[in-house]
Amino acid sequence: MTNPGCQRFEGLCTLVAAGAATHEEQDVFKNHLEEGCLACNEAHKEFFEINADWVNQLTPLPPSPLVRERLLTAMTQEAEIIPQKAKGFDLARGVGRSRYKERATWPTIHWPWAIGWAFAALFGILLFSNIQKDRQATQKMEAQLQSLHLAVAEKEAALHLIKTRQTQVVTLGGLAPSPNAAAKVFWNAQANTGLLITFDLPLLPLGKVYQLWAIQDAGPFDAGIFSPDPEGTSTLKIKSIPDPQQPVGLFAITIESEGGSPQPTGEMVLKGTI
């Protein structure tokens, strides 16, 4: 019946012809036919002629005239009512009735798919939100890490300054406004750098800061402004002075307006001579 290469389709062909094949088997056989197997196409054709022949042998039975009428009505109204893609139109339930029009306006919702897509969308939103949160947390941690790196670098620089042989240590004593206060300056004239550490300095009112002065023969030079913490402690990296070759005679701390002053104008609270 089929050619020798198609033996596995021979049985399938008879199943399809008898109507006993499953949908999957029908698809397999249809694909085989579409591949162009002449023998199977011929056998398939013959089987369907046999089927038609059987049916032709039946005693004809006239259907209700309504079926014909519905079909002809549907055909004449087709262009007006039925979209070209609307295959499988349910004629039994009426032609062009409002039910169909509703369908045309409101497409059928496939709930399993709709629910699936909704879950997928929700999952996507949650995932995106978590990624955003993680990204923000990462950025924050990176900033903290950078800040810690800077702090460590400052501490290392301070330690290096203290350990350097040329560094001089100047003790500043508290004057009348804050006699209990004290400070130490670590000054390296060769490197034109230094460090101030204060103890027990009182907190200042808003708009006021402490300012350190490096006083040479040429006059006082701004060495930096600072505000102590609530315990009166502060650490300040001293600014470079314009002419480090000239010896610094003393360091003094005054109270100045916020932002500092080019020359000392406020009350002196600490002083120390080298």
Added chain:
Amino acid sequence: MPADLDQHAAALVAMQGIVRRDAAAFAMFYDRHAPMVFAFLCKMFTNRTEAEDVLQETFWQVWREACNYDSSRGSPVAWLVQIARSRGIDRLRQLRLKAQRDAGPLEDWHDKIQTQPTAEMTIATEDAHLAIHNEMDKLPLEQREAIMLAFFNGLTHQEISKRLLTPLGTIKTRIRLGMQKLYEAFKERDCVND
């Protein structure tokens, strides 16, 4: 056979008209073949309403898809019967699933979807049995039974196997052998007619 040739030629002419969206050609095709297709569907469904629904769907598909008909793959009547049978099998399988959902056991689904046939339907069914049996009488009973269950009741080989409590392979073999015999008989008859 000249009558067959006339019928084939008339069906081809009608199909050409249907492809051109000629309603008169469709009406002619319907008037000529609908009673035969309906008799076949009444064999599949003893419920007349179901049979008429499927008949309507079948001819609607002919109208919509006439341009897909390929005369090299068979006669218009074979194409029409193929559509009717596919539609019928689809409907039977839908009804079977519904009956399974509603009532449970698979074995009784076919009886459950049938309503009491009218006297007209009973006669038609008996006629159909006779006609089909004339064609299949030469087949062994078990082969005939398997083919009839597939052809008219829309059962897959798996369902026939369950229904007849027979191994799947045996059912497939019965269908294959029965169909091959019918095929040979058909070819032989064609040769004689030629």
